[in-house]
Amino acid sequence: MKYVPYLMIIFISGCEFFQPKETTTEPAIARSMDSYLYRSDLTGLIPENISKEDSTKLSEKYVLDWVKKQLMISKSADEIDFVEAEIERKVLDYRYALMVHAFERKYINKHLNTEVNSESIESYYHERSENFLLKQNIIKCIYAQIPESAPNIRQFRRNFKAYPEGNVDDLKSYITQFAVKSYMEDSTWIIFDDLILGTPMENIENKNTFLTRNKYSETSKDGNLFFIKIFDYKISNEVSPLEFIQDQIRDILINKRKIALKKELEEKIYDEAKQNSLFEIYR
Secondary structure (H helix, E strand, O other): OOOOOOOEEOOOOOOOOOOOOOOOOOOEEEEEOOEEEEHHHHOOOOOOOOOHHHHHHHHHHHHHHHHHHHHHHHHHHHHOOOOHHHHHHHHHHHHHHHHHHHHHHHHHHHHOOOOOOHHHHHHHHHHOHHHOEOOOOEEEEEEEEEEOOOOOHHHHHHHHHHOOOOOHHHHHHHHHHHOOEEEOOOOOOEEHHHHHOOOHHHHOOOHHHHHHHOOEEEEEEOOEEEEEEEEEEEOOOOEOOHHHHHHHHHHHHHHHHHHHHHHHHHHHHHHHHHHOOOOOOOO
16 A cells, blocks of 8 residues: 555534445544544543533544554555564564463452561561662751741740750641741651752752751741751662661562562463373474
């Protein structure tokens, strides 16, 4: 088939339709070469809970995408010497891969144990700690962004510096009332760059040096005061603390179980087939 730089798109509203070559009586909404697209082909592709305008836009986009795809297929057939048998084999391989994947997923979902105890996580961490080097600086801290116009800043500053000693309830109450942003999970690791994004501290040239030299810092910008008190820190390329990556390790261990179940299923099917003489290997 030669490539013809011509296509026709006909929409149902207010247009006359050509009679497609197929035997169906349904009017086509688009044609590309000898291929036709029908309104019924869009069934299930357009959400029902959207406006008529959005539905029309999505329909038009789908039709245009379909036309472009058909033209690419036609042009590819002209330009590339495809071997039909090879294409069919690849299509079958892909189909079978989808079938096997669905079967494996069903088996894994049925047999997978997603419970991972802390001992397993700790053991994996200590055996492979060199694999868990930090990519960014992390800290344990408290942080607050307070408008300069907020009342009793001096008392807040004293309470903030004294934390976790002093009047913690007053500090948290003040932050609830006046803070633009805050972070009070002082026992949880957080990525330093994420915390200081949008603050004057994000422009610090050497953040490693800053972390090693400062336990408390206060800066100002655009009518706001930025307070941070650091209790612990880890520099990038150091081994990550276990509590910072324990969810990651849990996912790794569960994924290993999935791989083991996949292998188990494969061996199980092989052994059953061997016992029942369902295959032969000729040598």
